[in-house]
Amino acid sequence: MLAFVLRRLFQSLIVMLAVALIAFTMFRFVGDPVNQMVGVDTPQEQVAQLRRTLGLDEPVVVQFARYIYNAARLEFGVSYQFRLPVISLLGERAPATLELAFMSALFSLLVGIPMGVYTALRRDSILAKLFQTISLVGISLPTFLIGILLIYLFSVTLGWLPSFGRGEVVKIGNWWTTGLLTASGWKALILPSITLGLFQMTLIMRLVRAEMLEVLRTDYIKFARARGLRTRAIHFGHALKNTLVPVITIAGLQLGSIIAFAIITETVFQWPGMGLLFLKAVQQVDIPIMAAYLILISFLFVSINLIVDLLYALVDPRLRATVGAH
Amino acid sequence: MSAQPASSAKQPPSLWARILDSDILASFLRSKVTMVAAVIVLVMFIGAAFSPWIAPTNPFDPATVFLSDANIPPAWQQGGDPKFILGTDDQGRDLYSAILYGLRVSLIVGVLGVLLAATIGITLGLLAGYLGGRVDSLIMRIADVQLTFPAILIALLIDGVVRGLFKSASREDTALYVLVISIGLSFWVQYARTIRGSTLVERNKDYVQAARLVGLPAPLIMLRHVLPNVIGPVLVILTINLALAVITEATLSFLGVGLPPTQPSLGTLISIGNRYLFSGDWWIVTFPGVTLAVLVLAVNLLGDWLRDALNPRLR
Amino acid sequence: MTETVLSVQDLTVEFVTRRGTLRALDKVSFDIARGEVLGVVGESGAGKSVTGSAIIGLIDPPGRIAGGKVVLSGERVDHLPSEQMRRVRGKRIGMIFQDPLTSLNPLYRVGEQLIETIRTHTDLNAAEARKRAIALLDEVGIPAPDKRIDGYPHEFSGGMRQRVVIALALCAKPEFIIADEPTTALDVSVQAQIISLIKRLCKERGTSVMLVTHDMGVIAETADRVAVMYAGRVAEIGPVREVIKQPLHPYTQGLMGAIPSIEGDAERLVQIPGAMPRLSAIPAGCPFNPRCSRVFDRCRIDRPELIDVGGHQVACHLYDPAKAPAGKTEIAA
Numbered sequence: 001m002l003a004f005v006l007r008r009l010f011q012s013l014i015v016m017l018a019v020a021l022i023a024f025t026m027f028r029f030v031g032d033p034v035n036q037m038v039g040v041d042t043p044q045e046q047v048a049q050l051r052r053t054l055g056l057d058e059p060v061v062v063q064f065a066r067y068i069y070n071a072a073r074l075e076f077g078v079s080y081q082f083r084l085p086v087i088s089l090l091g092e093r094a095p096a097t098l099e100l101a102f103m104s105a106l107f108s109l110l111v112g113i114p115m116g117v118y119t120a121l122r123r124d125s126i127l128a129k130l131f132q133t134i135s136l137v138g139i140s141l142p143t144f145l146i147g148i149l150l151i152y153l154f155s156v157t158l159g160w161l162p163s164f165g166r167g168e169v170v171k172i173g174n175w176w177t178t179g180l181l182t183a184s185g186w187k188a189l190i191l192p193s194i195t196l197g198l199f200q201m202t203l204i205m206r207l208v209r210a211e212m213l214e215v216l217r218t219d220y221i222k223f224a225r226a227r228g229l230r231t232r233a234i235h236f237g238h239a240l241k242n243t244l245v246p247v248i249t250i251a252g253l254q255l256g257s258i259i260a261f262a263i264i265t266e267t268v269f270q271w272p273g274m275g276l277l278f279l280k281a282v283q284q285v286d287i288p289i290m291a292a293y294l295i296l297i298s299f300l301f302v303s304i305n306l307i308v309d310l311l312y313a314l315v316d317p318r319l320r321a322t323v324g325a326h
Numbered sequence: 327m328s329a330q331p332a333s334s335a336k337q338p339p340s341l342w343a344r345i346l347d348s349d350i351l352a353s354f355l356r357s358k359v360t361m362v363a364a365v366i367v368l369v370m371f372i373g374a375a376f377s378p379w380i381a382p383t384n385p386f387d388p389a390t391v392f393l394s395d396a397n398i399p400p401a402w403q404q405g406g407d408p409k410f411i412l413g414t415d416d417q418g419r420d421l422y423s424a425i426l427y428g429l430r431v432s433l434i435v436g437v438l439g440v441l442l443a444a445t446i447g448i449t450l451g452l453l454a455g456y457l458g459g460r461v462d463s464l465i466m467r468i469a470d471v472q473l474t475f476p477a478i479l480i481a482l483l484i485d486g487v488v489r490g491l492f493k494s495a496s497r498e499d500t501a502l503y504v505l506v507i508s509i510g511l512s513f514w515v516q517y518a519r520t521i522r523g524s525t526l527v528e529r530n531k532d533y534v535q536a537a538r539l540v541g542l543p544a545p546l547i548m549l550r551h552v553l554p555n556v557i558g559p560v561l562v563i564l565t566i567n568l569a570l571a572v573i574t575e576a577t578l579s580f581l582g583v584g585l586p587p588t589q590p591s592l593g594t595l596i597s598i599g600n601r602y603l604f605s606g607d608w609w610i611v612t613f614p615g616v617t618l619a620v621l622v623l624a625v626n627l628l629g630d631w632l633r634d635a636l637n638p639r640l641r
Numbered sequence: 642m643t644e645t646v647l648s649v650q651d652l653t654v655e656f657v658t659r660r661g662t663l664r665a666l667d668k669v670s671f672d673i674a675r676g677e678v679l680g681v682v683g684e685s686g687a688g689k690s691v692t693g694s695a696i697i698g699l700i701d702p703p704g705r706i707a708g709g710k711v712v713l714s715g716e717r718v719d720h721l722p723s724e725q726m727r728r729v730r731g732k733r734i735g736m737i738f739q740d741p742l743t744s745l746n747p748l749y750r751v752g753e754q755l756i757e758t759i760r761t762h763t764d765l766n767a768a769e770a771r772k773r774a775i776a777l778l779d780e781v782g783i784p785a786p787d788k789r790i791d792g793y794p795h796e797f798s799g800g801m802r803q804r805v806v807i808a809l810a811l812c813a814k815p816e817f818i819i820a821d822e823p824t825t826a827l828d829v830s831v832q833a834q835i836i837s838l839i840k841r842l843c844k845e846r847g848t849s850v851m852l853v854t855h856d857m858g859v860i861a862e863t864a865d866r867v868a869v870m871y872a873g874r875v876a877e878i879g880p881v882r883e884v885i886k887q888p889l890h891p892y893t894q895g896l897m898g899a900i901p902s903i904e905g906d907a908e909r910l911v912q913i914p915g916a917m918p919r920l921s922a923i924p925a926g927c928p929f930n931p932r933c934s935r936v937f938d939r940c941r942i943d944r945p946e947l948i949d950v951g952g953h954q955v956a957c958h959l960y961d962p963a964k965a966p967a968g969k970t971e972i973a974a
Contacts, residue, residue: 015471015474018456018471018740019471026490030487030490030491044351105719135625136617136623136630139576139626140622140626141623142573142618142619142622144575144576144577144580144581144596145596146620147620148615149615151603152603152608152628155605156603163604198784218743219740219743220743221740222738222743223736223806224746225730226697226730226735226736226738226810227701227730227735227736227758227809227810227813228727228728228729228730228732228761228762228813229727229757230757233721233757233761237757238709238749240399241748242746253474256416256475256476257476260475260476260478263478263479264577264580267580267581268600278482279482279581279582279583280587282482282483282583283484283582283583285486285490286619289492290483290486290487294483297475297479300475301475307895310619316747316748
């Protein structure tokens with residue numbers, strides 16, 4: 001088990017190094033950090049001086065090493081547009097994105113899994129066919145269109161829910177802000193969470209359905225039926241447990257893409273999160289923010305992957321055995 | 327007994343032979359939904375291809391567009407103008423014509439992006455599967471890492487980087503290529519994985535070994551012998567990816583990093599319309615939105631059907 | 642051996658597909674007495690497994706029982722309401738599957754699966770059920786059952802897993818069990834052990850067995866009677882010794898010729914030319930007629946019914962006293 005954990009840790013490290021290399025390449029070669037800092041009329045020698053202080057005349061390997069060192073201390077440089085340290089810009093907006101992502105994930109799991117189980121078990125019922133149709137529409141509608149649709153329905157037409165912002169937020173500790181403690185915060189969270197979670201929900205529903213149908217065809221389910229076990233025990237004990245094991249993996253990975261897809265939702269709802277910041281950075285080619293966002297998001301993804309892998313090994317006794325044997 | 331003629335063909339039958347022989351055609355004719363979807367896709371492709379001839383006006387010719395025509399509702403509504411069936415946008419452009427032109431741009435970007443992705447993916451997949459060893463593990467490692475990240479994020483990053491590199495060129499000239507490159511580089515992994523998997527299987531079959539013994543060069547073996555036999559699943563991915571590519575393009579354009587308002591795609595039109603959602607000018611966002619949704623839904627339906635039809639286990 | 646435990650009469654199973662209705666079982670009839678082992682042999686696709694699934698009521702759609710009946714100790718069990726049929730399964734009819742590697746749920750401990758099954762069919766509480774499960778594991782020959790009961794299926798070898806499967810099939814003391822090729826997936830070295838285990842346990846409990854296999858050797862050793870199936874029909878049925886000593890149906894003769902025997906020399910090993918027809922193309926008359934060396938006109942028109950010939954039954958016109966093609970109207974479709 002330890003060897004397995006170590007091997008996965010090592011792999012994660014390699015991925016992070018590769019991502020850091022890409023971020024560094026962007027940082028160093030796509031946008032020249034010096035050109036962004038100086039004005040047009042800055043004298044040449046002053047520019048050269050700045051290059052030396054920034055260490056830009058040193059070998060690339062040394063620069064890369066320093067970039068990693070700084071990144072590890074969360075030093076990502078200064079934003080071109082805002083003239084502020086990137087990390088404080090991102091940190092300020094992280095709570096908004098994380099709260100949104102968490103609620104969406106919760107929504108997609110709590111609705112997606114039951115729908116998937118239902119459509120697998122009652123394959124020919126009208127409701128199952130309706131769910132299937134909804135899921136196809138859900139996968140076909142781009143996230144931003146869903147957002148616009150919801151805004152039009154619930155904000156413009158009905159006037160029930162706000163169409164932008166986080167509502168009233170409460171500060172917790174030094175840097176965390178939450179919308180979960182105020183009524184307006186909850187109201188503001190509803191539409192963005194559904195928008196962001198809908199795609200994942202349909203994905204999870206389809207996955208659960210496909211996986212469950214597959215499991216229902218296996219010999220051990222047939223054998224369980226041949227032993228006269230109750231249908232409920234077969235469906236919700238045996239079949240569901242076996243279905244959920246692979247679903248864990250995908251659901252975990254979905255958490256990563258939820259954070260990435262938040263970029264779109266945050267734009268539609270003007271949600272003050274990291275995604276909106278990143279998008280502005282892409283529009284303005286604000287490389288330091290892009291690079292930092294890439295590294296942070298990758299770190300999040302890689303950590304989630306790692307946790308999911310370890311969880312998977314804990315849940316599946318077969319894997320636990322092979323893992324232990326290494 | 328001669329009821330089952332011994333099949334002596336060493337190579338599997340070609341794709342077309344399989345399509346004509348198998349149940350695919352039958353299942354197509356049976357499924358009404360699929361037929362409707364196919365007709366919709368066909369109509370949209372034709373509309374896009376011939377938009378300069380079909381569209382009543384050229385919405386991007388400044389000589390024919392007047393700002394005084396801005397925000398006119400659809401023809402059947404009060405204040406509508408029969409000249410503009412679906413109304414006009416904030417610049418006074420005919421929405422129906424703008425949608426036709428936008429569809430054209432969306433489909434061009436989608437198709438080119440998917441083709442680029444397929445070309446990259448197939449090439450790398452063939453190389454990985456056929457050559458094996460270090461080439462294989464390098465390509466597959468990159469694929470693994472990239473697969474961890476959602477395509478939209480990668481497309482956004484590539485978009486930002488490419489625009490950083492070509493800062494001097496005007497956005498109108500480069501936007502389309504930037505989008506195609508972003509989509510191509512975001513979606514290649516699935517092709518590479520699929521092709522590599524089937525190449526690994528095909529590589530060890532007799533006919534490839536025979537071709538090798540005869541001394542045919544590796545690229546020729548790959549293209550002439552291996553590729554035709556592994557291309558089947560790629561068709562399914564191509565279809566489903568077209569839907570994804572169109573969505574990705576629309577999303578990027580909506581986010582303001584895709585096509586500019588002077589050369590709008592469906593996504594750009596939606597993004598423009600979104601600004602007028604609260605002023606009650608619902609048609610500017612609705613019609614491009616519905617067009618996009620219907621297009622993607624129809625392509626997805628086709629892809630779903632194609633996948634089921636090609637997958638013998640589900641029959 | 643007089644009391645009939647299971648009686649299958651004219652059982653017909655059909656699969657409705659887009660290309661027409663396939664008849665997987667065509668009027669299959671046989672009886673099994675208390676404590677008796679009936680061997681069912683035939684090539685793959687002959688309908689052996691479908692017979693088993695039909696008896697236990699687990700034919701998956703698009704398949705369905707289209708005719709005939711299944712009578713268990715005097716009670717019809719085909720077309721029972723699903724909840725009642727569920728109570729029959731496991732409790733009165735047990736089933737042993739072919740592949741022990743796939744018939745146990747990998748995520749549940751062996752004991753959990755046993756206890757769950759025991760408690761479904763009895764009123765035992767958890768502790769009693771566990772005791773019973775340990776006793777059962779001991780009975781099927783699993784060493785240290787009180788420890789292994791908490792093991793996962795993957796921790797058992799193939800042979801041991803099949804013993805667990807047998808314990809699961811027998812845990813509610815059914816009066817009849819279906820063993821569907823119980824040794825096919827196992828190593829040759831453990832096959833004999835598993836077969837003798839099934840035989841011993843069933844003899845002790847007086848359980849009747851339907852042993853499905855394509856291995857005539859297993860049948861010869863284990864079964865009291867044997868049914869030979871071909872293309873969804875019973876071709877010949879009778880006491881094992883007689884069928885082996887004096888096979889009547891040309892197909893059975895070919896099948897016997899196809900098992901190598903120790904005393905016989907290689908020349909006796911004959912092969913039946915051709916292959917069994919697919920379900921979509923079963924010939925009219927006797928389904929074996931295209932491959933039969935002794936075929937005559939009537940075989941191509943008239944479906945042979947089972948007739949008594951010297952102690953066992955055979956479906957072949959060769960043994961019909963009225964040899965000439967009669968004007969029978971009932972012709973199999």
